[in-house]
Amino acid sequence: MKKFKIGVLVGSLRKESFNLKTAKVLMEVAPKSLELELIDISNIPMFNQDLEGTPPEEWTTLREAVKAVDGLIFVTPEYNRSVPAVLKNAIDVGSRPYGKNVWTEKPGAVVSVSTGNISGFGANHHLRQSLAFVNIPTMAQPEAYIGGAADLFDEKGNLKNDSTKKFLTTFMEAFEKWVQTIVK
Incomplete structure (x- = not known):
């Protein structure tokens, strides 16, 4: 079985981030052919072409x-109907200098996580616009909007909602097929 390395970027920097907790669940439920690793974007200086x-x-x-x-x-969480600056900055840094876009043709997926009922819908779709521009073929289905995140995890950060775990498992199985379709 071919193994694929998958980078996971989390748009929330908060120590007790529900997004980070969700990313860790994705790592747990990922099919064996996917090796997930966090890519830390917390310390990336803002993009400035002069640098x-x-x-x-x-x-x-x-x-x-x-x-x-x-x-x-x-x-990603949703900040003001969009993605956090740290995530957008990482995308900008990776897409430059012109002609050296590191994102291009890497299969992608988006999971938005929110404490609210809208589940980060705006951030999810806004992020997809940027990913399309940097040429990341982004999985269309299933879409992943995780709402009510404050009630999904126990005090140790473990997911306590079985239906969410089942959904995230299904999501990762679909992503495995997506990766196999795109990566040659």
């Missing part, structure tokens, strides 16, 4: 980490 001549080490680290994976999963 391209001597890019910050964190930019280079991000770019190399993305180059090393076969696919990507983006787990």
Whole structure:
């Protein structure tokens, strides 16, 4: 069985982030052919084209980490009907300099996680616009909107909702097929 390395980017920096907890569940329920690893985006300096001549080490680290994976999963909260700046910044840094986009043609998926009932719908779709532009073929179905996140985890960060775990397992099985379809 061929193994695929999948990078997971989490758009929330909070220590007790529901997005990070969800990402860890995705790692637990992933099919054996998918090896998921977190790509840390917490310390990436804001993109500034003036720095391209001597890019910050964190930019280079991000770019190399993305180059090393076969696919990507983006787990994002919703801030003001959009994605957090840290996630958008990572996308911008990885897409530059012009002609050296590290994201291109890597299969992707989006999971939005929110404490509210709208489940990060706006962030999910806004993120998909950016991913289309940087040429990440993003899985269309199943869509993943995880709402009511504050009630899904116990005090140790373990998912306590069986239907959510079942959905995330199904999501990862679909993503496995998506990766196999895109990666040649």
